[in-house]
Each structure stands twice: as C-alpha cells, then as structure tokens.
Amino acid sequence: MTEPVRLTLEQADALVRKVLVACDTSPDNAASVARALVAAEADGQGGHGLSRLPSYAAQSRCGKVDGHARPVVTHPTPALLRVDAGFGFAFPAFDAAIDALPEMAANAGVAMAAIRRSHHFGQAGAHCERLAEKGLVAFVFGNTPKAIAPWGGTSPLYGTNPIAFAAPIAAGTPPLVIDLALSRSARGKIMAAQKAGTTIPEGWALDAQGQPTTDPTEALAGTMIPIGEAKGAALALMVEVMAAAVAGACLAFEATSLLNADGGPPDLGQTVIVIDPHLASGGVYGERIGALIAAIEVEEGARLPGSRRLESRAKAAREGVAIAAPLHREILALMEDAG
Template sequence: MSNDLVLSLEEAHALVVAALRASNTDADVAESVARALVAAEADGQAGHGLVRVPSYSSHARNGKVDGHARPSAEVVTPSVLRVDANFGFAYPAFDLALAQLPEMTARTGIAIAAVRHSHHFGQAGAHCERLAEKGLIAFVYGNAPKAIAPWGGKRPLFGTNPIAFAAPVGEGRPPLVIDLAVSTVAKGKIVAAQKAGRSTIPEGWALDPDGNPTTDVEMAMDGTMIPIGGAKGSALALMVEVMSAGLVGSSLSTETSSLFTPDGPAPNLGQTILAIDPGPISGGAFAGRMDALLEGLAGEEGARLPGSRRLSAREHASANGISVNAPLHAEILEIVAGRG
C-alpha cells in the first residue's frame, strides 16, 4: 500500500503558507515561497518542493532566514541590477529581479541581476522559464553549501551549484528549459529519500566521508556528491562558484551553513541571473534558427527535448494533484500546529 496521500495544488499551497506563517514568516513572503515549492512539486522536482518546508520553517523560527525581510534593488548601470535579499528567502528577491530585468534588457539587449545575502533558490529552471516566456534567453547560476570535492580530492569544497537555461521557441510553444545540478543528482533527492524513511539510494549518487561509493542515505548525507562527468562536473562546480559567489560577493560554498539544519548563521548564498534579448543580437534570425533546430530534434527518432517532462508532470498535477509522503505531510501538520 502506498504511503503517499494526494493534495490538490491549492491544498498544497495553503499547507505551505500555513507552515511558514506558523514559523515567523510574513504572509506575502510565505505566498512567494509556497508558489515556488508547489510549482517544483508539480514539475516533478520534489527535491525542491514540500520536502523543503521543515528546514525552511526551522530556519525562519531560529532566525537563520528572516521571514520578514523584503528585498531591495539598486540599478548600478543600465544593464546591471544588484538585489539584496536581506538574509530573507530567495524567492521574493527573484520576484523583484525578474520584474525588472525585461525592461532593462529591452533598453540594453542584455542585463544581469546579482542576488546577494540570499538563501536556497529552489528550482533554478523555473526562474529562467519566467524570462523565456517574455521572449528572453536566460541563465541562472547559484552556489550552495559544500557537497562536492574537487576532482581527485575527498573534502567537499563546492556546492551542487546548479546551472539553468531557458529560451523562447516560438509563439504558443513552451520555452526550452535546461536545469541541472553539477552533481549526478541534486542533494535534495537524498534529503527526500531520508524524509521518506528510505535507508538506501541508487548507486552513483554519492560518496561516503572517506571518498568511497555509498548507497547508504546517512553516509551520503555526511559524505560528498558525485559530480556529473567526473572531472568536468567538478570544473563546472568551480565555474558556477565564480559566477555566483565570486561575481555577487557572497559566501563561498565552504563558508556557508547547511540548508538542511537550523543551526549556524544565515547561508548568505549568491545567485546571478542573466537575461538576453535574442532578436537584436541575432539580427532578427533567432526565431528562424530555433525553428530549424527544433525541427531537427523532432525528426530524430527517440530524441526528447530537455525539460519536456516538466510539461506532462505539470499537466498531470494540475488535473490530479500531487503525491506527498505521509510522514512528511504529518511533519508539516505538526509545524502548522506550532509543534514542529
């Protein structure tokens, strides 16, 4: 018998808001966070979904994240926006940046937002998708607490440091979205397995503290994540560290505290959002080139467009709701009741 229960998207949203409101978080902030977490669940990205509610709530209760913080923004140049999340949740800061970048890009052709004093920013591709829906190409880079060792080493120095990209692909069609952590899987998947009461994970996800492959959930939590493509994945993690922590001026992955425990100072993570207007840069050729590119993909038997699974998952969730592990649901209800 399944240990899951089904919630509608509206029920899931209300549950997240209630848990955050019971955890020293303002209503509008809770709404922004809930939209992001429920959207991740709907897109099939449970590692960035409701499994984050217990840690987010404990952070807000203990002051590791400020549930009352409002982000602020400063236009440094016509194409550079610096956003201060003010040690609050990342989602209101992204809401602010994504509201301003399209207008800046319309004037300059390319614009960048640097988000500092930030927190976990969830499903990276969803932020890019919002810009692509407005006709822009977008990249997002963000660092995370240390989880990946440099290639050849055992000690974690880099986060799973996600990279996301999105591009418009024509009128009436959903954007192309590519979203990946530089580890084989996001660490949130191991946390989700832990929350579900599973003791093992698949091979190839993680190494134990001694650098040996492990399938044990607890050993994986204490060890390191395996980078995609071996040395290349480790190099990508370093690149994202530069594009987020270095470029933004935030904490390095080795300097930030865990996103899964309530102890320690504010994470002070950094994220960079790059928005590009493809029309002027391509001399008006972008749309036609994208049509040709997608026609080639469609003509290849068995090929699947990256990110396309999110669309069918989203449609299914809208019609049928989302499955939530019963122990996790019970834990969130305890938070709502003030006992979390």
C-alpha cells in the same frame, strides 16, 4: 507502508503558506515561497518541493532565515541589477529581479542581476523559464553549501551548484528549459529520499569515509559525485565564481547548511543573465530556433530536455501531488509546535 498523501495544487499551496506564516514568515513572502515549492512538486522535482518545507520553517522560526525580509534592489548601471535578499528567502529576490530584467534587456540587449545574502533558490530552471516566457534567453547560476570535492581532492569545497538555461521557442509553445545540478543527482533528491525513508541509487554519493553509499543520511554527511568527473568538478568551480564571487556572497565551504537550523544565514549567491535574442540576432532568432527545434523533433527517439517536466505538470494539474506520509505528518506537526 503508509500510502502517500494526495493534495490538490491549491491545498498544497495553502498548506505551505499556513506553515510558514505560523513559523514567523510574512504572508507575502510565504506566498512567494509556496508558489515555488508547489511548482517544483508539480514538475516532479520533489527535492525542491514540499520536502524543503520543514527546514524552511525551522530556519524562519529561529531566525536563520529572515521570514520578513524584503529584497532591496539597486541599479549600479543600466544593465546591472544588484539584489540584496536580506538573509531572507531567495524567491522574493528572484521575483524582484524577474520583474526588472525584461525592460533592462529591451534597452541594452543584455542585462544581469546579482543576488546576494540569499538562500536556497529551488528549481533554477523555473526562474529561467519565467524569463523565457517574457521573450528572453536566460541563464541562472547559483551556489549551494559544500558538497563536491575538487577533482583529485577528498574534502567538499564546492556546492552542487546548479546551472539553468531557458530560451523562447514560439508563441504558444513552452520554452526550452535546461536545468542541471553538477553532481550526478541534485542534493535535494537525496534529502527527499531521506524524508521518504527510501534509498538512493548507487553512484550518486560517497559517505563521510569516501565510500559509495545508497543511504541518503550517509550521503548527506559525505560528498556528492560530480557529473562528468573532472569536467563536472570544473563546472562547479565555474559556478562558484559566477554565483558567489561575482555576486559577493559566501563561498560554498563558508556557507551554513540549508538542511537544518544550526548556525547563521547561509549567505548564498545567484547570478541571472538575460539576452534579448531578437535584438542580438537582428530579428532572425525565431526562424533559427524554429529550425533547430524542428531538426531535433524529427530525430527518431529524441526528445527536448525538460519535456518530462511538462508532462508531470499537466498530470499534477489534473490529479494534484502526492507526498510521503511521514513528510506530511512532519509538516502538520510544525503547525502544532508553532502553537
């Protein structure tokens, strides 16, 4: 088997930007997308990393995603932000929301951004983390194309619909970050396995006939198994309401695929809610979160959610990231095809 290709973080960032610009994405949008994809790769989240680049590039090249779109931001109320991503990449829209929300939350205590006409938004937790680094408690809800059936049904109607949460802990300490898809595994991990030519664990997905499968291609054509069975399906429905209905975007079963260049824009939605914890708690948030974290850390064998992400990030800073050789060849071919 061909060895993976190792790239420094800087090399990976430059590669993503070069491919996207060659495939009709503006340089500033390419830079925003590259930051997100490389950060996901560094965090050990390959399903949201460079494995996404071929589909992103193909969609930009054919116009399914507008690589030159600039998010349009409006303020219907002092605590509400509406962001029109313009059928472009989600990351510039999140950049705009994350820039505006801290001041809004400082004034109102709570603030919200509703993002529509959007696209795949990568690591949900990464957006929350950026807000927590600014002193805010943050939630992100985002819908994705259909992948999960309602509990008791057989046809996929909901997306894997990630939920993320982050909270500041203390100055100089990384925030607490919780990020989970509502399927037993993120769909991106299955796509990454497909790109790498590997199988997936049993219990992640069913094929198109409703049978268990370890073949990632069959899994992508079938349905994902929700976490917690009926409870996970109910949470996926909740996120569908929060991300699609509240933001005014396509429902999962109306959205086109994020994995190919077929059809029109996915038109997905994301909702971000932030809270100023110091205002909400009357100034005692720092002491209360500190006591909670301390109680967890003294528990033998316990670890905070997201700690592996920090370990992976530190390793990537030292050693770079390794991507599967077939994926690397596919990425290089994109630039050749773009001429």
